[in-house]
Amino acid sequence: MTLLLQQLLNGFSLGAIYALIALGYTMVYGTLQLINFAHGEVYMMGAFAALYLAKVSGVADNPTIPGAIVVMLGAMAFCAVLGMTIERVAYRPLRNSSRLNMLITAIGVSLLLQNLGLLMFGALQDFPSLLPEARWTVSGVMVRSNDLVIFGVTATLMVVLTWIVERTQLGRAMRAVSHSRDAAALMGIPADRIVVATFAIGSVLAGAAAVLVAMDKHTIRPDMGMTFGLKAFVAAVLGGIGSVPGAVAGGLLLGLAETLVSGYVSSTFRDAIAFLLLILILLYKPSGLFGKHVPEKV
């Protein structure tokens, strides 16, 4: 029982991170039908931006709550700018070309950023504590302060995101553009600006996820976006790509599946479970858990 509770706690913690990153994939897919493979690298760059900020601001030597908030907001802002730049430089010129061209460009941007990271930062770097860390044992289950931070930050961002998507004119426009760019343009909605906003929001979430992971693992690497990004992408597909609640559900499901498998079966299969789930979902429900089945128009 204790083991199960422990695994559930760890699973939700990991799943929350997957969900944050998956939202970026799913929102961009919703508006552009593009799988933005560079999203994982935005996440990676966010971690290094946070490291730099923590060192420069002195938060690395003197961890405090306000300091951690400043570093996190800084990394989020950096990712927003990076995401918008990628959209402007790499994707917008291809807006009217085939989806395959965009996809290949996305892979190219991903490799470029990853190698740029390797060149600039080396293979791996230590990441300092941004907050005083603590751990408690509650009836046999170990609860770490980092878990609480992950839950708190993720929940806050989800509430803000839901508010933007459901309650603001920007959110309505995002949903309209994802349904039909032409119909949205007839409302006077500048689709390009909405696409930029979508990239910015997705990247901000990736930036937050990067800081949460870096604080938790204490090492960051230029290839961290590769594996984590890929799994978050699986989470987005699992939930139904294009669906915001789907990304959250897919992320949590994947996080739980991974920790349960490593807890009860073997940690060797930890990574395999993500792709096993992907294969199963593609075989039996290709539109994902929350996805709509949209027949191809001819």
Added chain:
Amino acid sequence: MSATLAVRGLSVFYGQMQALHGVDIDVPKGQITALLGANGAGKTTLLRTISGLNTPRSGSVRIDETELVGKPAHEVVSAGISQSPEGRQVFPNLTVRENLQLGAWIRKDKDGVRADMDRVVGLWPRLGERLAQRAGTLSGGEQQMLAIGRAMMSRPRILLLDEPSLGLAPVIVAGIFETIQAVNQEGTTVLLVEQNAHLALKIAHWGYVLETGAIQKRAPAAELLDDDAIRAAYLGG
């Protein structure tokens, strides 16, 4: 709240295929102009080009003195032209209220937007009963009302309507055409594209006939209603 639309020498291509051959159209201020034609004549292409969704190879589209060719579609709305597109194109996953709110995207006057939403609901109380419902759950007639209402929310000077009668029961169509006439009488210029020539000509001031991408005829609507050739081709004898 009204304007004149002038289309001159408009030619549009889809790849090698020419869809419009130097089309000239005048939509006089404060009136309803009907554009008739069979399927594939180029009616929708013309409306899409006016709205900036298609780029013409040559020609001009002017609202009063402002040239619209070259402007992206979202700026055409700011210039005063709003369209209820073919097939209605309501946003199915958004509620009726959200669809109307997006129609007012270009506006910043919250009170005016609320007043206009009341006006649309006043015209079609059935939309008022369904404000919180997703647009995809509405009937075809209700979706058409929403599409026109949504286009009115930007307070256009010229309203483009693409086949508002398409696929709807005659009694619903009659109601929608009455409302189009009422909106026009409040001062909005209307360009109405229709296959249902009889209905369109009955509320229009002017009529154009478009055939395979070229204007074949322009006359006062009443005259077209009596024209034997038009009767034979578009009015079912």
